[in-house]
Amino acid sequence: MAVQRALAELDIAPGELREDQYAVEVLVQPEEGFMGVEGTDALVEVRLTLDDSELPAFLANDEDLEDGPDDEELDEVYMQPEAGSTRLRELLSIVLTHLGIDGKIRIVERADAISADISGEDLGILIGKRGQTIDALEYLANVALYPNPAARKQVRIDAEGYKKRRQAGIERIALKRAEEAVRRGRSVQLEPMTAAERKIVHLALKDWQDVVTESRGREPSRAVVISPVR
Amino acid sequence: MSVDPDPKELLEYLARCLVEQKEEVRVEERETDAGVVLELRVAKDEVGKVIGRQGRIARALRTLIKAGSVRSGRKTIIEIVD
Numbered sequence: 001m002a003v004q005r006a007l008a009e010l011d012i013a014p015g016e017l018r019e020d021q022y023a024v025e026v027l028v029q030p031e032e033g034f035m036g037v038e039g040t041d042a043l044v045e046v047r048l049t050l051d052d053s054e055l056p057a058f059l060a061n062d063e064d065l066e067d068g069p070d071d072e073e074l075d076e077v078y079m080q081p082e083a084g085s086t087r088l089r090e091l092l093s094i095v096l097t098h099l100g101i102d103g104k105i106r107i108v109e110r111a112d113a114i115s116a117d118i119s120g121e122d123l124g125i126l127i128g129k130r131g132q133t134i135d136a137l138e139y140l141a142n143v144a145l146y147p148n149p150a151a152r153k154q155v156r157i158d159a160e161g162y163k164k165r166r167q168a169g170i171e172r173i174a175l176k177r178a179e180e181a182v183r184r185g186r187s188v189q190l191e192p193m194t195a196a197e198r199k200i201v202h203l204a205l206k207d208w209q210d211v212v213t214e215s216r217g218r219e220p221s222r223a224v225v226i227s228p229v230r
Numbered sequence: 231m232s233v234d235p236d237p238k239e240l241l242e243y244l245a246r247c248l249v250e251q252k253e254e255v256r257v258e259e260r261e262t263d264a265g266v267v268l269e270l271r272v273a274k275d276e277v278g279k280v281i282g283r284q285g286r287i288a289r290a291l292r293t294l295i296k297a298g299s300v301r302s303g304r305k306t307i308i309e310i311v312d
Contacts, residue, residue, distance in 0.1 A: 099235065099301075140287070
């Protein structure tokens, strides 16, 4: 169960990988439910062991999907559990101070990801225009905490659920425009978006068999084009 | 920890998070007509770590520092010196 969820988290469909293409490490054993208390699933760390050439195409080679730090930086580092949370909390509290924001930081660390949600008043400066500031902060936190891609967790930073709302809004637009592309039988171009926003569109439509997505143009007017497949 | 918002200190802190030779990180502040210029210096062999592939890390640093200087109302420019 936990393994399936972890793979889903990495956007890998069940059955897409052979068992020799990933490694599983059990961090916390599962617990049986007892007397009406719900059992807990195991906590596992799943690492892909296949090399780049075998990666599903959408993970391998789209610059919009590249969130992670550069390769070949630093040798093996193995993080202690919770070490990431401590460092992330320090980084976020210093950044918040320098942005003049008095916010509360809540961090949840799992085997494969650390999520931070910041709450407080006046988070506009932290979020920035179209989420650019919080996206930049998230990117820097990823690179700073995990320079070595082989031992990294995904770091996610949100402010009062802004990213969730943004994702829902963009997915709605993506689906509507994809239907339009199919109905009219021609490509439609969305409005210019940031890299993080374009990534939401690509991911939202990656399982649609009858459209393909592609980013065109140069920043800041780079935009996703959705084309019907004939 | 209580510090006043200060783009220079923020840049120093972030740069130290990104490199290994933390003692080599220096930020100098210059006032110019165009605004405040922050000159960032790191160890020569680690310049790539504050620039990133296609300048992505440098861009993220600029975005954050810009957000940090909104309240002061002073335009802040980052120069990475190598």
